[in-house]
Amino acid sequence: MNLSKFTDYALRTSLYLAAQEDRLVSISEIAAAHRVPQSSVMKVVNLLVDGGFLASTRGRAGGVRLAKPATDLRVGDIARYMEGDTPLVDCTSCVIQGACGLVRGLYEAKDAFYASLNRFTLAEAVRAHPRTVDILLGRAAVGAAKGAERAES
Known part of the structure; x- marks a missing residue:
């Protein structure tokens, strides 16, 4: 199963916030940390706030944080919320629509x-x-971590 880019960004955002120990974090900080467009992170954050996964504080000293402890937030719940309730395949043009034995599976x-x-x-x-x-948290160079992973392989 493929997850959308927005779900990927939602998971990255959530992981970043889980590492922040309940500190308010700006959207620009999240975008910079993951090297993704700030506009995309803004959309993802808004969806995650609406879904109750994140809490936001507006204003100059505002930002976002996890709405619950990281120990209470499940990865699958975030992915399911972001993906919505869309079917895995589009059955609308199928000749056996309504009589297919694969739908339940x-x-x-x-x-x-x-x-x-x-x-x-x-x-x-x-x-x-x-x-x-x-x-x-920016305490290790990403390039150094990738190099170390290659050396371990």
Whole structure:
């Protein structure tokens, strides 16, 4: 299953905020940290706030943070929210629409995919690799981390 670019940005944003220990973070900081367009991060943040995953504070000293502890936010819930309830395939032009035996299996596969992602909280995901937090907090050079990964392989 492919996740949209917005879901990718939502997960990156959420991981970044999980590493920030409940500090307010600006959208421009998130965009710079992940090298993604600020306008895209703004859209993603607005959706995540609407979904109850993030909390925002407006104004000069404002920013965003996780709405709940990272231990209470599941990766699959974020992905499912961002992807919406769209089917895996577009059945509208299919000649066996309404009589297809694959529809139930496709829905079950999609549910299994999100259930698998839900085995992980944001806290677990951000701490799954020893360098993740340091990279997200800017304490380690991303290029150095990539070089070290290649050396380990």
